[in-house]
Amino acid sequence: MTSTTHYRAPEGFDNVVNRTVRWLADHGVNLAGAQNLTVVGRRSGDPQRVPVNVLRFDGGEYLVSPRGNTQWVRNVRAAGTAELSRGRRRTVVALTEVDADRRPPIIGEYLRKWGxxxxxxxPEGLGTKPSDDDLARHAGSIPVFVIRPAH
Known part of the structure; x- marks a missing residue:
């Protein structure tokens, strides 16, 4: 299983797309399941917002970071809680990272839906229709969080 740090920062047109998807989610538009994740910045203390796809799979809900060890991933690791929103619906959630050995089927379903x-x-070498071996090999470089209600 790969344990290397993978990170693909948004660049160029990605930033335009992210702003557009955030705006649509803010206005209640369900674009391929997108919601906004708001998490407190681990250094700045300021709220950071990013569009995410919530995966419903095998009785649970998950956030997957195909870009790898992103800023929102690092902020969630530090904060443990965040807010998911679309339109007027806002939910504070607890996010717990899934162990790498439990990630492959979750990542596989995420790629089936949003690949x-x-x-x-x-990560290089992982396509959108990976084998089980490919998923296992790359699972350590794709963070996955289980979503639960915050108490």
């Missing part, structure tokens, strides 16, 4: 959208952000 067309996120394929270019994946």
């Amino acid at each position: 067309w959208e996120v394929g270019r952000f994946l």
Whole structure:
């Protein structure tokens, strides 16, 4: 299983797309399941917002970071809680990172659903229709969080 740090920062047109998807989610538009994740910055203390796809799989809800060890991932690791929103619906959630050995089926389902959208952000050597061996090999470089209600 790969344990290297993978990170693909948004650049160029990605920033325009992210702003557009955030705006649509803010206005209640369900674009391929996108919601906004707001998490407190671990250094600045300021709220940071990013569009995410919430995966419903095997009785749970998950956030997957195909870009790898992103700023929102690092902020969630530090904060443990965040807010998910679309339109007027806002939910404070607890986010717990899933162990790498439990990630492959979650990542596989995420790619089945959104691979067309996120394929270019994946670690090198992992395509949008990976084998079980490929998923296991790359699971350590794609953070996954289980979503639970915050208490």
